[in-house]
Amino acid sequence: MQLSGRGVICVRGGREVFAGLDFEAASGEAVAVVGRNGSGKTSLLRLIAGLLIPAGGTIALDGGDAELTLPEQCHYLGHRDALKPALSVAENLSFWADFLGGERLDAHESLATVGLDHATHLPAAFLSAGQRRRLSLARLLTVRRPVWLLDEPTTALDVAGQDMFGALMRDHLARGGLIIAATHMALGIESRELRIGAVA
Amino acid sequence: MTALSALIRRDIRIALRVGGGALIGVLFFLTVVVLMPFAVGPDLALLSRLGPAILWLGALLASLLTLDRLFMADHEDGSLDLITMSRTPLELACAAKALAHWLAAGLPLIVATPVLGLLLNLDMVATGAVALTLLAGTPALTFTGMIGAALAVTLHRGGLLMAVLVLPLSIPVLIFGVAASQAVIVGPMSFGAPFSILCALSLVSLVIGPFAAAASLRHGLD
Numbered sequence: 474m475q476l477s478g479r480g481v482i483c484v485r486g487g488r489e490v491f492a493g494l495d496f497e498a499a500s501g502e503a504v505a506v507v508g509r510n511g512s513g514k515t516s517l518l519r520l521i522a523g524l525l526i527p528a529g530g531t532i533a534l535d536g537g538d539a540e541l542t543l544p545e546q547c548h549y550l551g552h553r554d555a556l557k558p559a560l561s562v563a564e565n566l567s568f569w570a571d572f573l574g575g576e577r578l579d580a581h582e583s584l585a586t587v588g589l590d591h592a593t594h595l596p597a598a599f600l601s602a603g604q605r606r607r608l609s610l611a612r613l614l615t616v617r618r619p620v621w622l623l624d625e626p627t628t629a630l631d632v633a634g635q636d637m638f639g640a641l642m643r644d645h646l647a648r649g650g651l652i653i654a655a656t657h658m659a660l661g662i663e664s665r666e667l668r669i670g671a672v673a
Numbered sequence: 674m675t676a677l678s679a680l681i682r683r684d685i686r687i688a689l690r691v692g693g694g695a696l697i698g699v700l701f702f703l704t705v706v707v708l709m710p711f712a713v714g715p716d717l718a719l720l721s722r723l724g725p726a727i728l729w730l731g732a733l734l735a736s737l738l739t740l741d742r743l744f745m746a747d748h749e750d751g752s753l754d755l756i757t758m759s760r761t762p763l764e765l766a767c768a769a770k771a772l773a774h775w776l777a778a779g780l781p782l783i784v785a786t787p788v789l790g791l792l793l794n795l796d797m798v799a800t801g802a803v804a805l806t807l808l809a810g811t812p813a814l815t816f817t818g819m820i821g822a823a824l825a826v827t828l829h830r831g832g833l834l835m836a837v838l839v840l841p842l843s844i845p846v847l848i849f850g851v852a853a854s855q856a857v858i859v860g861p862m863s864f865g866a867p868f869s870i871l872c873a874l875s876l877v878s879l880v881i882g883p884f885a886a887a888a889s890l891r892h893g894l895d
Contacts, residue, residue, distance in 0.1 A: 524754055524894055544758040553751030559690040560683070571679035573759055 474500040474536040474619060476521070476543075476651060482529035483516045490516050491669050494530070500619075503642065503652040503664035512670030514655035515551075518622045521653065522549045537619060548618040550626055554605045555612075558598035562589055562608055565597050569612045576617040583614035587637065602629040610638060613645075621645060623654040627661070635661055676761045677769040684773035694739035695777040701738055702782050705731040706789040717794045724793035725803050725854035729847055731789075732782045732807055736814045737843075739778050741835040743770060743822040744890065753826070753890070763890060768883040771819045779811040795858075802857035802864070806871060810850040813875040816882030817842040823886035827893025846874050 477497040483490040490513035498504045506514045519525040521532055523544035534543045556565050566580050584590045587607040592600070600608065606629045613621060621642075627635050639661035642652055646662070654660055688695040709727045710720055747753040756766050783804055790800030821839035828834065853867040 522754070522758055524757060526894065541760065545760045547758060549754060549758060551751050551754060553749070553754075555751040555755050557683070557687055557750070557752075559687050559693065564683075564686070568679055568683045569755070572676045572683075572761070573755070574676055575760070 474534065474649065474651065476532075476534050476620060476653070478521075478530060478532045480530035481517075481520060481527050481532060483513055483520060483525065484528040485516060485525075489528075492529075494669060496667050498651045498653060498665075500536075500649045500651055501646045503646060503654065503660065503662055504667050505660050505664040506653060506655040506667045506669060507657070508668055508670040514669065515624050517669065518549065518551075518624050518653060518655055521620075522547050522622050524549070534620065543620075546618055547620040547622050548613045548616070549622045549624075550609055550613065551624045554609045556597045556600075556605055556608060558596060561594050561596055562600070563593040565608060566611055566615060570615045573612075573616045573618075578615050578617070580611070580615050583611040584608075586614060586641070587611045588634075603631055603634060606630055607634060610641065614641065619650050621650060621652045621654075623652060623656075625656060626654055627656070627658055676759070677765060680756075680761075680766060680769045681773040681776070684770055685777045688739075688773070688777035693777070694742060695781060698735040698739050698778045699781045699785055702731045702735040702785060703789065705734065706792060710792060721794040721796075721799070721858070724790065724795045724799065725806075725858065726851050727793060728786060728789060728803050729807070729810075729850050729854070732786075732811060733814060733843055733847055735782055736779055736811060737818060737836060737839060740774065740815065740818040740822055740839070741825055743774055743819060744826045744886075745822070748826045757890065757894070763887040764883045767819060767823070767886040767890070768879075771815050771882060771886075774819075775812055775815040779815055782811065783807045799854070799858045803854045806850045806853045806868065809868065809875060810846050810871045813846045813871075813878045814843055816875075816878040817846075819882050820885045820889065823889040823893075827889050846871065849874065 475497060479495055481494040482492045506517055508514055516525060520527050534546060537546050570577050570580055581590065584593060587610050589604060589607050627638060630638060642662050646652065687693050706727060713720060713723065744753060757763060786804040786807060787800050790803065818839045821835045824838060825835045849867045849871040853864055853871055856862050856864040856867060
């Protein structure tokens with residue numbers, strides 16, 4: 474499986490963010506997208522996720538499920554956690570598991586992996602920023618998707634959380650998945666660097 | 674189907690929890706209708722003459738009140754991104770969200786109508802007629818309102834814009850809803866004609882609404 478972009482141009486609000494960007498990532502590989510603020514790291518992830526339309530160029534996944542589009546094979550972990558404060562931890566997770574569908578794991582097991590199994594009935598409104606992030610990670614585990622698009626994934630995670638997350642990413646890569654992560658900090662796993670914009 | 678029923682169950686659950694929108698609509702409806710006899714005065718004949726119009730106006734405004742949050746909340750917490758990316762077509766997801774909104778916020782209005790009819794000196798038949806027309810007409814309000822809610826997300830403007838966009842679309846529903854109720858109460862025209870048009874309006878918006886809302890959300894991807 475190979476994710477590749479050729480000559481991708483991103484225009485936002487009339488301003489060209491980046492142009493002529495080439496990138497590729499193969500199964501079992503992690504790519505860390507780096508660049509200064511505003512260089513288009515988040516925009517690149519959203520282009521791959523189909524949440525922005527490229528102004529030019531192509532992005533394609535070779536060797537994936539031919540029946541599905543690229544966004545349908547991606548997990549997107551953005552700045553916002555997609556959690557409903559009125560629903561409990563377990564309800565939030567089981568909604569996304571039911572809604573996203575496909576091959577999936579036991580929700581309780583993934584909550585145990587991210588260390589939230591003691592809080593399943595707590596409304597998400599009472600979670601800390603780090604716990605919210607852990608709950609979002611549980612979504613990535615519960616529903617299987619080959620491509621993970623991670624936007625600053627380690628924000629708000631404590632040291633133990635970052636170790637746990639590193640192990641999860643290594644598992645995902647070992648199963649043949651691929652990861653594109655926009656990050657300022659070290660990802661915690663071996664990764665190839667993709668620099669966009671001018672060197673800071 | 675599991676995806677859609679999960680979405681419907683989640684939206685209803687959120688609406689019914691503390692801070693959800695379901696109760697706000699009914700309370701607003703109650704307030705408008707309870708205040709009306711004080712404003713109009715103790716003329717029973719006049720009240721029952723105005724009754725259907727007051728109930729319809731109250732229900733219309735109450736259903737618009739919570740509708741602008743239909744997509745905004747999902748947009749703000751990032752859920753809309755994941756819904757857009759998912760394997761469920763966006764049109765069906767929009768329809769499911771509108772259905773959930775109608776079940777949580779529209780249906781309680783209809784249930785409350787018989788009680789509120791008493792305050793407006795409407796007899797059993799008249800109240801039944803208003804409730805029936807609301808049952809047939811409020812889906813049209815929700816599904817056309819959904820288009821405005823989707824545009825509000827796209828344009829990053831809430832509330833007021835939504836009312837300006839949606840109110841003109843809801844005028845035909847109001848006209849035929851009140852006309853059908855009045856036909857039962859005072860006559861002389863038939864109930865069937867305006868009621869059929871009301872049902873037609875609902876069916877048309879059931880088809881157009883999800884497509885227009887999904888198109889608007891896709892266009893506004895950002």
